[in-house]
Amino acid sequence: GDSVTQMEGPVTLSEEAFLTINCTYTATGYPSLFWYVQYPGEGLQLLLKATKADDKGSNKGFEATYRKETTSFHLEKGSVQVSDSAVYFCALSSSSNTGKLIFGQGTTLQVKP
Amino acid sequence: GAVVSQHPSRVICKSGTSVKIECRSLDFQATTMFWYRQFPKKSLMLMATSNEGSKATYEQGVEKDKFLINHASLTLSTLTVTSAHPEDSSFYICSAPRSTGLNEKLFFGSGTQLSVL
Numbered sequence: 001g002d003s004v005t006q007m008e009g010p011v012t013l014s015e016e017a018f019l020t021i022n023c024t025y026t027a028t029g030y031p032s033l034f035w036y037v038q039y040p041g042e043g044l045q046l047l048l049k050a051t052k053a054d055d056k057g058s059n060k061g062f063e064a065t066y067r068k069e070t071t072s073f074h075l076e077k078g079s080v081q082v083s084d085s086a087v088y089f090c091a092l093s094s095s096s097n098t099g100k101l102i103f104g105q106g107t108t109l110q111v112k113p
Numbered sequence: 114g115a116v117v118s119q120h121p122s123r124v125i126c127k128s129g130t131s132v133k134i135e136c137r138s139l140d141f142q143a144t145t146m147f148w149y150r151q152f153p154k155k156s157l158m159l160m161a162t163s164n165e166g167s168k169a170t171y172e173q174g175v176e177k178d179k180f181l182i183n184h185a186s187l188t189l190s191t192l193t194v195t196s197a198h199p200e201d202s203s204f205y206i207c208s209a210p211r212s213t214g215l216n217e218k219l220f221f222g223s224g225t226q227l228s229v230l
Binding site: 004008036038041042043044045046089100101102103104105106 | 117119122147149151154155156157158159162206208218219220221222223224
């Protein structure tokens with residue numbers, strides 16, 4: 001079945017460091033891909049998404065490119081801030097049921113000043 | 114601010130008791146809501162789709178009699194963990210889709226950490 005694999009955390013970085021969180025997927029067909037973020041004490045929020053190959057999703061300085069050839073959707077940010085500390089989830093949706101998301105296990109990011 | 118409210122955020126209960134978790138859409142109606150479960154260091158797994166006015170649709174392997182879902186109104190879905198046992202300890206999270214024009218966006222509650230002693 002469909003699945004999503006994320007790099008294990010926690011990831012600890014200094015402020016202004018470059019961030020990469022790896023995400024690879026297995027799916028039949030052409031899924032949509034998402035990154036969600038969960039800040040402490042809050043619900044998951046959609047960070048960015050891409051719906052077809054070679055699409056680049058971007059938001060708040062974060063970017064991820066839908067790479068069909070490598071079945072990846074790695075999250076990157078050029079310069080992280082303390083406020084980026086959160087749990088990041090990669091997810092895919094391969095059905096018209098937008099709520100039926102398949103998530104990775106989440107990666108905790110801690111940014112130190 | 115939050116558009117989906119989930120309550121309680123944390124609950125500790127004794128084995129054998131039942132626990133109810135509420136999920137509310139705050140300023141929109143949701144005919145469908147989704148319930149997920151997350152084990153430590155594991156993915157969020159979809160448990161069931163809650164449908165207003167009809168029975169919930171459960172994913173394979175989820176016990177319907179253990180996890181009772183009631184979509185009482187267009188803004189409220191509840192998940193009841195019946196006769197909870199330590200293996201039911203987990204993080205439960207709900208979500209609701211909200212249409213904005215041509216797009217549909219999924220909003221999540223902040224989750225409920227259930228600990229069964």
